[in-house]
């Protein structure tokens with residue numbers, strides 16, 4: 001009796017630990033990916049603080065500390081509220097952030113459910129034995145959903161890249177996959193020269209929204225994945241342009257007389 005119960009407690013510990021480690025790694029990865037676009041900021045430090053909290057509670061949970069369950073629940077709920085619901089990512093499996101966002105939601109969900117369960121069984125040892133099958137079933141479902149989400153994300157991403165790579169062949173300048181994190185080659189080619197009166201077409205082959213913006217000269221507005229924007233140059237000159245959403249994305253158009 002006692003051994004079954006302690007084994008159960010260890011398994012709840014491990015599940016909460018794994019869930020919190022995954023959530024922490026997701027948050028860390030998302031932060032690292034976005035550093036080139038966002039730059040270092042006070043917000044970044046807050047996010048890294050939450051990453052540290054996830055790992056701290058994961059460690060404490062692994063050591064069997066009950067307060068770690070409560071800490072894990074609080075930090076999971078808080079981070080989800082802080083970042084709101086990035087529905088544009090979750091509704092688009094081809095988005096490069098999909099797998100990270102998806103596993104983050106599953107991991108925090110598991111941390112909250114099992115954290116609450118861990119607190120619950122700590123107070124009522126008699127309840128534990130009847131609850132084992134249902135809860136281990138839930139763990140399998142959660143793991144299955146997470147793996148399924150990863151596969152869907154990877155597959156959709158690969159398919160979309162393939163479709164987009166052939167769709168954009170008639171454009172002059174391409175925004176490649178992962179452009180948000182690029183400082184060089186975010187617009188390819190980065191330097192483009194045409195004669196006055198020419199029309200240039202930009203094609204967004206990335207899964208994310210970008211803009212083609214040259215202050216005072218031309219502006220595509222939000223350019224969705226797979227969309228093309230064209231502009232005709234009536235005046236000679238050198239035009240610097242960038243993406244409003246990711247200002248690290250830069251390009252130059254030279255229009256000769």
Ligand SMILES: [Cu+2]
Nearest residue numbers: 210243245246
């Ligand atoms: Cu952009």
